[in-house]
Amino acid sequence: MGTVEQSRAFVLVHGAGHGGWMWKQVRDQLHAKGHRVFTPTLTGLGERSHLMSGDITLQTHIDDVVNVFKWEDLTDAVLVGHSYAGWVVTGAMEQLEDRVSGIVYLDAFLPDNGQRGMDFLNEQQAAxxxxxxxxxxxxxxxxxxxxxxxxxxxxxxxxxxxxxQQPIGVSLQALELTGARDRVAKKLYVRAPLFPQPRFDAALKRCQADDSWKTTVMENCGHDPMIDDPDAVVALLEDML
Structure with a gap:
């Protein structure tokens, strides 16, 4: 159970086609435990879908997240990226290294320097x-x-x-990284294998082979564990404190 003394800020970032709405049950539970919780909706999605345009890039979404930290004066926070948001939180860490104490990849992409979303599409998706x-x-x-x-x-x-809809422009920009993500003190990769995605399977194996990462497999969840099993997700996030 979280206490006032253990309260922490959580920034939960959604995946493609989703929005801040997807975290409702997790957000409400964390709030009830005394934590500060932010669930930004990325530009062009969810309640911000009226802002969809060809000008949206990965940097736009990185800025969406970084600005939450800046305007809310967040430090010692846990940053969570779901699915596509693995790209977003990885890029955001380059500006947030002194503000994030724990990072969670929730059934998410784990990209490296120079990669872009287009590079991760299969032949059919690319076409x-x-x-x-x-x-x-x-x-x-x-x-x-x-x-x-x-x-x-x-x-x-x-x-x-x-x-x-998911903006196309976010998949065209390559990440420029210096390893800020890898320097975070606490790192967790969570895999939900009911959702078939070889990239996520590879990311899990990569993290399992790295002592600086913790890993968890949620066997009974689809790709949206925060919806299928919010209680388990809350427990995992509180373990990051």
Whole structure:
């Protein structure tokens, strides 16, 4: 149980097509335990979907997260990135190294210097991406509950009602990293294997082989553990304190 003395700031960053809404149950539990919780919605998604444009880049989303820390004066915080947000939090760490004491990759990409989202697409995805660009589209469809492996029908319907388009421009920018992520004192990689993603499997193995990382496998969750099992996610996050 969290106490006032143990209270911490958590910044929870959502994945592609999602928004801050996805953290509702986790956020409410952490608030009830006395923590400060921030669930920013990245530009162009969720309740900020009216801001969708071709000008949105990965840097835009990195700035979204960095600015939460700056304007809320956050220090000694736990930063969490889900799925696509692995790119975002990795880039944000380059500006937040003195403000983050723990980082969590929740079924997320674990990118390295010089990589970009386009590099991680399979052949079919890359073809669809190229077609969207050729049409002049600025976004692509977000995932649906079936693809996400949402476990309950009620949750699946809720998620499908909230998913929005994902901006294409975020996949075109390469990360420029100096290793700030790897210097964070506490690092956790969480894998939800009901969701098939070889990149995440590789990231889990990589972290398991590195003593500076802790790892957890959530066997009974789809790609959105904060929806399928919010209690377990809260427990994992409090272990980062």
């Amino acid at each position: 669809a991406f190229d077609e969207a660009q050729a049409r002049g589209d600025v976004s692509r469809p977000g995932p649906n509950s079936k693809a996400l492996r949402i476990q309950s029908e009620e949750d699946a319907a809720w998620v499908d009602s909230k998913i929005t």
